[in-house]
Amino acid sequence: MNDPKDVRIRLLSWLLRSPLGLRLVQALLAGRPQKPHHHVSADFFLEMARAAYASRTRPVVWSNIFVPSELFWGLGIVPFFPETWAGLAASMGLSALGVSQAAALGYPVDLCTVHRSAAGLRVSRLFPRMDAVVATSHTCDLASQMLSNFAHAEGKPFFLLDVPQRENKEAVDYSTAQLQRLIEHWCETLGIVFDLDRLRHALHLSNKARTLALEVAMLREAQPAPLRGSGMRDQLGMLTAMFGHPSGIRYYQTLRDYTRQRITSSQPEQTLQRVRLYWMHLMPYFESELLSHLEDDLGGVVAWEEVSTIWWDELDERDPLRSLARKMVSLFFNGPIQRRAEMALRLIQRYHCQGAIHFSHWGCRQSAGALHVLRARLRQEGVPLLILDGDCIDPSNLQLGPLHTRLEAFIEMLL
Amino acid sequence: MKAYTDNGPTVGLFSSFVPRELLFALGCVPVRVFPTATKPTLAEMYLPRNFCALTRNLLASFLEEERPRIQAVIFTDDDDSSRRLRDVWAEYVPVPIWGYLEVPRTNDSLAIRRFASLLADLSREIESHTGNKLTVGHLRSAIAVYNEQRHLLESLKASWLRGNLPTLLYRNLRRLALTEHPQRANEALQHQVNAMSASMPSEVQVNKATDAGTRLLLIAELATPTSVVRQIESTGARVVTEVSDLDELSVAQQVPEKGETLEDLLASLAEAHLTKPPAPRTRAIRRRLDYLAQLARDRGAHAVICAYSKFCDLPLAEYPLLQAEMERVGIPVLLLELEDEVLSGQHRTRIEAFLEMIRHK
Ligand code: SF4
Numbered sequence: 001m002n003d004p005k006d007v008r009i010r011l012l013s014w015l016l017r018s019p020l021g022l023r024l025v026q027a028l029l030a031g032r033p034q035k036p037h038h039h040v041s042a043d044f045f046l047e048m049a050r051a052a053y054a055s056r057t058r059p060v061v062w063s064n065i066f067v068p069s070e071l072f073w074g075l076g077i078v079p080f081f082p083e084t085w086a087g088l089a090a091s092m093g094l095s096a097l098g099v100s101q102a103a104a105l106g107y108p109v110d111l112c113t114v115h116r117s118a119a120g121l122r123v124s125r126l127f128p129r130m131d132a133v134v135a136t137s138h139t140c141d142l143a144s145q146m147l148s149n150f151a152h153a154e155g156k157p158f159f160l161l162d163v164p165q166r167e168n169k170e171a172v173d174y175s176t177a178q179l180q181r182l183i184e185h186w187c188e189t190l191g192i193v194f195d196l197d198r199l200r201h202a203l204h205l206s207n208k209a210r211t212l213a214l215e216v217a218m219l220r221e222a223q224p225a226p227l228r229g230s231g232m233r234d235q236l237g238m239l240t241a242m243f244g245h246p247s248g249i250r251y252y253q254t255l256r257d258y259t260r261q262r263i264t265s266s267q268p269e270q271t272l273q274r275v276r277l278y279w280m281h282l283m284p285y286f287e288s289e290l291l292s293h294l295e296d297d298l299g300g301v302v303a304w305e306e307v308s309t310i311w312w313d314e315l316d317e318r319d320p321l322r323s324l325a326r327k328m329v330s331l332f333f334n335g336p337i338q339r340r341a342e343m344a345l346r347l348i349q350r351y352h353c354q355g356a357i358h359f360s361h362w363g364c365r366q367s368a369g370a371l372h373v374l375r376a377r378l379r380q381e382g383v384p385l386l387i388l389d390g391d392c393i394d395p396s397n398l399q400l401g402p403l404h405t406r407l408e409a410f411i412e413m414l415l
Numbered sequence: 416m417k418a419y420t421d422n423g424p425t426v427g428l429f430s431s432f433v434p435r436e437l438l439f440a441l442g443c444v445p446v447r448v449f450p451t452a453t454k455p456t457l458a459e460m461y462l463p464r465n466f467c468a469l470t471r472n473l474l475a476s477f478l479e480e481e482r483p484r485i486q487a488v489i490f491t492d493d494d495d496s497s498r499r500l501r502d503v504w505a506e507y508v509p510v511p512i513w514g515y516l517e518v519p520r521t522n523d524s525l526a527i528r529r530f531a532s533l534l535a536d537l538s539r540e541i542e543s544h545t546g547n548k549l550t551v552g553h554l555r556s557a558i559a560v561y562n563e564q565r566h567l568l569e570s571l572k573a574s575w576l577r578g579n580l581p582t583l584l585y586r587n588l589r590r591l592a593l594t595e596h597p598q599r600a601n602e603a604l605q606h607q608v609n610a611m612s613a614s615m616p617s618e619v620q621v622n623k624a625t626d627a628g629t630r631l632l633l634i635a636e637l638a639t640p641t642s643v644v645r646q647i648e649s650t651g652a653r654v655v656t657e658v659s660d661l662d663e664l665s666v667a668q669q670v671p672e673k674g675e676t677l678e679d680l681l682a683s684l685a686e687a688h689l690t691k692p693p694a695p696r697t698r699a700i701r702r703r704l705d706y707l708a709q710l711a712r713d714r715g716a717h718a719v720i721c722a723y724s725k726f727c728d729l730p731l732a733e734y735p736l737l738q739a740e741m742e743r744v745g746i747p748v749l750l751l752e753l754e755d756e757v758l759s760g761q762h763r764t765r766i767e768a769f770l771e772m773i774r775h776k
Contacts, residue, residue: 106735108752110465110726135698137520141495145732148698152736160698162520165492174529181525337502365466365728369499372461373506 004101004124013125016053022046035231037255041238044247045088051078052128059131059190062150064143065236066136066331067161068324070244070315074202075183075192080128082118082150083143084237089121090285090393097124099394112363113393115146122150130156131190134182138163139333140366157189163328165335175325183321196320202244203315203323209248212256213239213310219259220304221351225276226262228269229302230291233283236307274299275414278348280306280358280385281367282392290390293404298411303351306332306344337370341377348383354414355384362391386410424545427485427510429473429500430493431660431691432518434684436670437538438489439597440557442547446485447593447660449637452476454755461503467496468754469636469724474500477508487513487544489537493696494729514540520697522689530685531678538681554680558672560597565667567604568592572662574611576714582644582654589661590638628652629773632716632746634707634737635659636730639722640756646763647720650770655714658692658707666691695729703733704740711746718747718773720766725752747773 003009015021029042052060060078072079089098099113101120109116121127133151135144137160144160151158161178164171186192220227242248262268272295279302284290294300311332315323328334332343348356356378360368368387375385386406391397423442428435431447438445450472452458458475477483488510490501505512514537519526538549568589575585588607592600629652633639638661644654658664670687674680693703711719719741723730731752738748749769751762758766 106738108731108734108750110752111728111732115732137698141696141728142732144698145695145729148700149732149736152700152704158698158700160520162526164517165498165515166517170529170532174525177525181523336505337499360463363465363728365463365499365726366495368463369466369495370502371463373502376506 004097009097009124009126016049016126016128019050019054022050022054036258037251040247040251040254041234041242044242044245044251047247048078048080048241049128052080056129059186059192060129061186061190062130062133062147064135064140064147065240066139066143066163066328067134068243068327069241070199070202070206070320071179071182071324073205073244074199074320075186075194076198077186077190077192079241080130081237081241082122082127082147083114084241085127086114086118086121086393087234087237087285089117089126091287093286094121094126095286095393095395097121097126110363112140112142112361113391113397114361115142117393119146119149130154132156132186133158134161135159136161136163136328138165138328139331140364157185159185161328163334167329167335171329172322172325175328176322179321179325199320200317203317203320205246205249206243207314207317209243209252210310210312210314212249212252215256216252216259217304217308217310219256219263222263223276223352224268224273225270225301225303226259226268228295229277229279229305230283230295231269232302232305232308233285233291235305236282239308239310270295270301272296272299273301275355275411276301276303276351276353278302278304278306278344278351278353278356280344280356281364282307282359282361284359284390284392284395284398286393286395288395288398289400290388290398290403290407293400294407294411298407300407300411302357303353304347306340306347309343309347311343333366337373338377341374344374344378345381345383348378348381353383355386355410357386357388357410359392360387360389362389362394362397384410384414424486425484426513426541427488429488429497430491430516430518431665431694432491432493432688433489433516434534434688435597436554436557436561436684437534437549437681438541439560440553441538441541441549442545443541444596446595447637448473448476448485448488449590449594450476450756452479452755453757461507462499465726466499467494467724467727469727470496470500472755474503474508477504477510483510485510487511489514489516491516491518493518496727513544519689521699522686522697527682527685527689530689531681534681534685535677549677551675551677551680554677555672555674558670558680558684560601562669562672564592564597564601564604565669567601567608569667570608571604571611574608576655579611580607582648583641586638586641586644586657586661593661593665629717629770630655630715632707632711632714632719633657633659633722634719634730635661635722636724636727637661639720640753640758642756642758643720643722643751643753643762643766646758646766647770650767652770652773655716656710658710663692663710664694695733700733700736704737707737708740708744711741711744716746717776718749718769720769721748721750723750723752725754747776 026046058078062080065081098117098120102116133147135147148158312327378385426443427448435445452475455471455475457478458471574580638659666687671683693699741748
């Protein structure tokens with residue numbers, strides 16, 4: 001199914017763009033045995049899909065995942081995150097299509113597959129319309145470069161939020177001023193009307209979801225771990241899209257209740273639990289034996305994932321743009337590697353982890369570039385770090401044999 | 416001024432966005448760092464193998480050197496590679512980091528103001544290391560030195576474009592300007608300018624020289640490897656412009672020296688650096704493509720060669736659009752992803768075939 005002319009791709013493209021098709025998908029998903037919070041997230045993403053693909057009432061702005069989602073919801077804009085949807089497509093077995101189409105466009109194979117896949121899915125018409133594009137400059141070079149490419153290809157306005165590396169007052173001032181300009185730019189180009197109360201309300205919803213998400217984080221300190229780490233591989237998508245939308249509250253409420261129930265009924269999702277681990281960076285988005293081998297065969301428990309971490313402070317509803325600016329600047333992937341390392345050490349201690357695993361997604365320079373420093377810092381505190389090279393989008397780039405062997409040796413060493 | 420700076424520390428730079436004027440005014444000799452390692456082997460202990468080849472080579476160069484000529488370095492946040500290089504550098508390279516300059520990616524009034532204030536912060540950091548104070552007088556003189564250098568380089572470029580200066584010599588002079596004490600470099604450049612005007616060829620010779628062969632536009636990050644330029648010109652083709660930090664991506668315009676206060680002068684430096692021709696890091700793809708297309712037209716380029724470092728994300732991700740834009744106006748493009756200065760047999764063959772193809776077009 002590597003050809004956009006393939007009848008299945010055309011059918012999927014039609015399904016996404018048709019209100020009827022989306023209702024059909026929703027009905028199918030509702031009937032599937034899922035955890036309660038997955039119903040909430042499925043409904044949320046389908047609602048987003050409906051607004052982005054099938055409806056024309058609100059503008060659709062493509063964005064990287066680190067533009068605060070509260071901004072979109074608070075301005076009545078539908079965000080579309082190609083990175084998240086590339087992950088979703090990978091979970092549906094569509095990576096090969098995206099990657100092969102990106103190669104046909106001329107993208108070199110050494111670039112991160114998240115973005116290559118997104119580029120390919122876009123030309124395959126699996127992505128929705130685009131009215132404007134925004135990207136932050138921080139954390140991932142490719143995200144903003146590719147988004148600017150997409151905007152250029154479709155002749156749409158592109159706005160770059162230049163996010164500083166240092167976290168200080170001047171950086172927040174500068175980012176706040178840019179957010180202000182961004183809103184003016186959207187009022188002009190998209191014809192939206194800025195309503196401060198609406199934005200404040202989005203921050204209010206975000207804060208409520210944040211409190212619930214923090215409760216989930218607290219519940220997950222429990223031993224045995226109530227949840228499987230592999231089941232949390234979608235967390236980055238939730239963390240970067242749902243805040244500011246009412247679904248965020250529903251999602252974390254449901255997840256909290258589910259987690260609590262697993263604890264009170266003494267029914268952890270993972271039965272064999274021998275070693276507690278901290279997982280760094282992403283996990284394969286597609287079904288793979290890597291995680292099941294770790295969890296079910298070796299008893300490795302992913303007690304916490306780096307990308308599930310609520311990194312920002314409570315947002316000040318009285319000063320929304322400043323709060324969102326601070327949220328961008330304070331991201332743990334931003335700035336020097338020490339920020340990530342110190343957060344890792346805090347979380348390793350909090351979740352009683354005996355070791356850490358870094359999944360080095362192929363082509364991700366920002367996350368893998370300073371692993372030597374990260375490993376040395378963790379070692380200083382007596383925490384061993386295993387680095388697994390793989391690909392979270394493209395299953396053909398995940399060499400299970402050698403990875404299993406390394407996992408086995410690592411768990412053995414920790415026991 | 417000269418006596419003041421001659422014994423100053425040599426400070427290495429990795430980016431064309433750091434105003435050298437500022438460091439020179441603070442008694443340092445700012446030099447651009449070029450890789451000297453033949454292979455990035457030593458760097459592979461610290462950086463992943465699929466990491467920007469130029470960055471790995473730069474790190475390897477410092478790890479190899481027993482007594483580096485450079486006493487300190489300044490980092491910028493140009494891209495993911497430079498950010499991670501700084502993390503590794505801080506731990507494993509025995510050359511201290513004297514500053515970390517964040518460079519805005521946009522160039523509106525907000526960005527220029529911010530950059531000027533970050534330059535002021537950087538100058539305070541350097542002051543704490545050198546003990547020298549930044550003054551209006553010193554900064555003005557430093558700007559004048561680099562303005563003179565820009566003027567000389569423009570004059571040499573004109574000679575090169577007329578065919579009076581061989582490409583390799585012209586590139587060596589540009590490199591010298593980036594890597595030597597600026598006043599000494601200016602003397603050498605002036606000497607060359609004088610030599611050129613003493614032996615000015617006739618107009619007829621000039622035209623013959625410029626019209627011969629295929630004309631190429633090169634695009635690279637720091638500089639196109641000399642081996643690529645040599646091979647191109649050995650076939651009779653001619654490089655007519657190089658969009659890299661070595662040449663077109665450096666600040667070419669004169670920076671106003673007249674500011675009354677340090678703030679004025681820093682604002683001028685900030686503006687000159689943020690408004691120089693766009694590099695991929697600005698994500699201003701339309702501006703960049705327009706700029707490249709215009710340059711190709713102005714210099715009558717027949718083809719483009721992108722000599723990029725392997726695994727260098729920003730230019731590689733921009734490439735498909737650049738290729739499409741150039742081919743739309745009938746200019747073919749060749750992409751080379753290079754590991755180091757040495758050209759592999761495969762790369763040689765590709766260059767040869769590309770030039771052959773253009774000749775027969
Ligand atoms: S994996 Fe790395 S390079 Fe790829 S999208 Fe994420 S941050 Fe960017």
